[in-house]
Amino acid sequence: DIQLTQSPSFLSASVGDRVTITCRASQGISSSLAWCQQKPGKAPKLLIYAASTLQSGVPSRFSGSGSGTEFTLTISSLQPEDFATYYCQQLNSYPLTFGGGTKVEIK
Amino acid sequence: EVQLVESGGGLVQPGGSLRLSCAASGFTFNDHYMDWIRQAPGKGLEWVARSRNKANSYSTEYAASVKGRFTISRDDSKNSLYLQMNSLKTEDTAVYYCARSIPGRSFDHWGQGTLVTVSS
Numbered sequence: 642d643i644q645l646t647q648s649p650s651f652l653s654a655s656v657g658d659r660v661t662i663t664c665r666a667s668q669g670i671s672s673s674l675a676w677c678q679q680k681p682g683k684a685p686k687l688l689i690y691a692a693s694t695l696q697s698g699v700p701s702r703f704s705g706s707g708s709g710t711e712f713t714l715t716i717s718s719l720q721p722e723d724f725a726t727y728y729c730q731q732l733n734s735y736p737l738t739f740g741g742g743t744k745v746e747i748k
Numbered sequence: 749e750v751q752l753v754e755s756g757g758g759l760v761q762p763g764g765s766l767r768l769s770c771a772a773s774g775f776t777f778n779d780h781y782m783d784w785i786r787q788a789p790g791k792g793l794e795w796v797a798r799s800r801n802k803a804n805s806y807s808t809e810y811a812a813s814v815k816g817r818f819t820i821s822r823d824d825s826k827n828s829l830y831l832q833m834n835s836l837k838t839e840d841t842a843v844y845y846c847a848r849s850i851p852g853r854s855f856d857h858w859g860q861g862t863l864v865t866v867s868s
Binding site for chain 1: 854
């Protein structure tokens with residue numbers, strides 16, 4: 642199975658901050674990585690797929706990069722509605738797996 | 749508008765069975781792969797099972813943790829996805845989400861989830 646390790650697992654930041662979350666895969670997965678956002682009590686929401694393609698309707702302050710084993714999700718200027726938990730997910734092979742999550746909280 | 753509505757969750761004893769349903773609307777259901785993903789209380793996301801579309805012979809994939817106990821199925825005439833869960837264990841306690849998936853694009857729409865509690 643492909644393991645995804647996210648760092649940090651917890652992040653405290655202020656509105657307007659630039660935030661970067663890293664996801665490392667235990668083996669190469671090309672660009673077969675997605676990022677989703679989950680708010681408490683809600684279903685996850687797809688943000689980015691194919692490592693760097695923004696899902697329709699997602700604000701442009703979100704961006705993704707990387708390939709192979711190292712990937713990043715960047716929020717260029719954190720907004721109040723961005724405080725949530727973020728997960729990476731690999732689509733390269735079965736079983737499909739998720740990272741452990743990064744909780745972004747208000748500083 | 750794409751909508752996915754899960755139902756069928758509840759409290760069940762260890763060793764018991766439960767069948768979850770997901771009613772889909774707002775898109776051409778039979779064109780799409782569909783998945784079940786779960787989230788144990790306070791924990792992260794875990795992919796459970798996939799049903800490919802008719803063009804791919806409705807083939808299926810399962811996580812090792814549920815293989816042999818859970819069965820994913822679909823009825824395209826009813827725009828519905830199902831998850832038959834047998835031999836349930838306490839560790840199967842979770843919110844179960846159905847999700848539409850597009851190969852290479854991940855899960856682009858999710859339902860609101862249904863809670864399954866396995867406890868004596």
